[in-house]
Amino acid sequence: MELQRRAAVVGIGVSNLALIRYLVHKGVSVTACDRRSAAELGERAAELHRLGVRLVTGEGYLAPLADHDLIFLTPGMPKHLPEIEAARRRGAVISGEIGLVLDLCRAPVIGVTGSAGKTTTTTLIGEILRASAREIHVGGNIGTPLIEKVEAIPPEAVVVLELSSFQLQLVRRSPHIAVITNISPNHLDVHATMEEYVEAKKGIFRCQSPADWLVLNADDPLVRSFADEARSRVVLFSRRGDPGGRDAAFIRDGQLVWRRGGQELPTLLVEELRLPGLHNQENVLAAMAACYLAGAPLSAVREVLTRFTGVEHRIEPVRVLDGVKWYNDSKATSPTEAVAALSTLPAPIVLIAGGSDKGIRFDPIAPLVKEKVKCLILTGPTAPKIEEAVRRGGYTGPVHRAADMAEAVALARAAAVSGDTVLLSPACASFDAYRNFEERGRHFKSLVEALQ
Structure with missing residues (x-):
């Protein structure tokens, strides 16, 4: 992508603020656009002023797009707004921070x-390659934005990116090694249709060449079908058995196996993994395949997989109090992710769920709620939808409504007895009450740690 003299940047979040600093450093005249007022933006608005950036806020914040030919969008905004569509029709280049990172990266x-599983898989890949004595930079949807340092990353390093559907909608280049963990309905509050969501995900391999690699979950029929569209070399992974092919990662007779060019390399036993849950076996296989393709030795793969216990906010143990185990799964922002936690942890479970609405049905959690949940505590705007879904699925246990997280934790404390598990697994985004799932999870943990 060729930088122009002027650019509009829409949405002043963490990644776009870093992008603006980079553009200004390159001599680009930037107009920053955000629906929030300067007062609401606070220190971010002050930094833009110091950088000499024009700031347009309020209802007409998208008006500057009409006279800009280079436009960068914040990932989570709908891409089919009239002002954006008009800019696209007249030939404006519309991209995002990640699109520019992919264009500039030499590694x-x-x-x-x-x-689901993006963060765990991305983190595992980074840890394994770091244990291989490689220079590693992890970013994208996690960590710090890479745009301000991407030009200093040497060709011999490796960059590992967690990529959301929002980010992939704006890319014109695909990674050398692309991994797709699974696909289920998500973010339908922003994507116009499920088809649009799936097409966005395909952006991770759409621009690959025959020299690139695509790692696909063979146990997900939709994901496996992408192999028919790929121009790159395909590697399948499966926790259910050998998926076939000369190149694959799979579990056979309790052992994780890597096959490359028909030659098999037994890596470790399933019982040696520290990560709990069947879903994490899939994440481990995906990470293992990507790392072997990137040249990681068996020793590094084994070293990390036998010590890695998980990421913050994903089935994270908080404490044991009076015989009750408390878990923080705030990163479960969809029903699919909540299903993974409910499948992993033992009954009886006191479940705290609910939050902001992403336009997804909650029926997938109903069977496990019926089977394993003794008490359901719901918060946020989605509470009625979740209760309706689990009742429809046959759950007959008590349902309590909590005004906020503090009340939810208090209700859970009252409902749980020794031997129970209390699980925060919202199955929803956090934006009704928190800036992100991290803030929600840390608030939950602080409340739990404060219990006497």
Whole structure:
């Protein structure tokens, strides 16, 4: 992508603020656009002023797009707004921070996407390659934005990116190694249709060449079908058995196996993994395949997989109090992710769920709620939808409504007895009450740690 003299940047979040600093450093005249007022933006608005950036806020914040030919969008905004469509029709280049990172990066890139498991898989890949004595930079949807340092990353390093559907909608280049963990309905409050969501995910391999690699979950029929569209070399992974092919990662007779060019390399036993849950076996296989393709030795793969216990906010143990185990799964922002936690942890469970609405049905959690949940505590705007879904699925246990997280934790404390598990697994985004799932999870943990 060729930088122009002027650019409009829409949405002043963390990644776009870093992008604006980069553009200003390159001599680009930037107009920053945000629906929030300067007062609401606070220190971010002050920094833009110091950088000499024009700031347009309020209802007409998209008006500057009409006279800009280079436009960068914040990932989570709808891409089909009239002002954006008009800019696209007249030939404006519309991109995002990640699109520019991919254009500028000289090092090979491993990209990870999916509806669930992205963060765990991305983190595992970074840890394994770091244990291989490689220079590693992890970013994208996690960590710090890479745009301000991407030009200093040497060709011999490796960049690992967690990529959301929002980010992939705006890319014109695909990673050298692309990983898709799974796909289920998600973000339908922003994507116009499920078809649009799936097409966005395909952006991770759409621009690959025959020299690139695509790692696909063979146990997900939709994901496996992408192999028919790929121009790159395909590697399948499966926790259910050998998926076939000369190149694959799979579990056979309790052992994780890597096959490359028909030659098999037994890596470790399933019982040696520290990560709990069947879903994490899939994440481990995906990471293992990507790392072997990137040249990681068996020793590094084994070292990390036998010590890695998980990421913050994903089935994270908080404490044991009076015989009750408390878990923080705030990163479960969709029903699919909540299903993974409910499948992993033992009954009886006191479940705290609910939050902001992403336009997804909650029926997938109903069977496990019926089977394992003794008490359901719901918060946020989605509470009625969740209760309706689980009742429809046959759940007959008590349902309580909590005004906020503090009340939810208090209700859970009252409902749980020794031997129970209390699980925060919202199955929803956090934006009704928090800036992000991290803030929600840390608030939950602080409340739990404060219990006497």
